[in-house]
Amino acid sequence: MSFLTVRDLTASYGVSQALFGVDLTVAKGEVTALLGRNGMGKSTTVKSICQMIRSKGTITLDGLNLQNLPSYKVSREGVGLVPEGRRCFSDLTVRENLIATARPGEWDLNEVTKLFPRLDERKGQRAGSLSGGEQQMLAIGRALMTNPRLLILDEATEGLAPIIRQEIWAAIRQLKQETSVAILLIDKSLKELSAISERAIILERGRTVWSGKMTSLTHEITEKYIGI
Template structure:
């Protein structure tokens, strides 16, 4: 579905990524792990064309889209839940959802069934929602594009524990329905309950990859690369 090979990127003269390799198959859930400032969000920006790679290759469904404009990446089937949610503040909840809608299985009613709170708040402006509600809205907005792969950057950052649990439940359901997912988050214990594989980055390089069974059997990975 998504294949990233040898991805390199920089901000001006500051190199951030040094040959990232990452693959997500159909219906697979993969995590991108690492401490703050190690290149996770830069990887996402490079995949989505918000930062043009210096080198490497990004293919979606077998089509080379390296450095393509963000709208081309979206048209190819990638839906982004960005860091910081970035809901449209001057639109209502329902208008936020309709703004990105494309034909497919994910409809307004299905998003409301997944997140009943959004239906209750459908006439509220984006700025009137709590942080947890905004994250639900950001996920729903991405699903309304009917993507082949949903990418979540910092899925539960800054959210209360009960809201985090709701988001994990949502992602577990999406995976059970066959959605491909790439997720960045710091909560390794929660991620190992539903993710298939894990990719750990350190200073812009992939330093470890493995299955959930592998990471559970290798506690030194968390101790060395993920703990602050």
């Protein structure tokens, strides 16, 4: 049963329309990959789900209509976002970044630092002084501190060193195996996505052009919609 359902989603930036009809679903406890070339509407879809921009269409989370809710209420309903570009609070310490978003639940400082031990080592350090990979861990930890029911990761491994990328993927696998959180994942690494995702949705020019099981994603489909 779908936990997140998006139907016929359209969105614009001023007079420039970016989404023309996006359909997607994410099931509880599963990882769904949102794919497509750059500029095809993936991040705009995420912003629409989180109500960071206004859109039209249907967006429901566990039966609740998210349309027209302020973004902070969407977060309170259980949507945790790891945004593209990390966007940590650079002048706050690691610990302060984490507790700033904390909500009651199983994810607390202890659990987050168990998932990412580096954050425990640097808990008194300003976020702006962390490496890019450590900031990404912090962004994921900050989202988990909201105790989300749906976790959205927008390019969580982009631009990171290979060893750090593997740590991030290992953490996502652990989340899938040990929690019931639904995960919507945007990334360019098809190899890693194929190993962790049950389903995939492909966007092309602001529309859903393919959806199905990850095992049904053929080389021909990826060359048509994802290849350069």
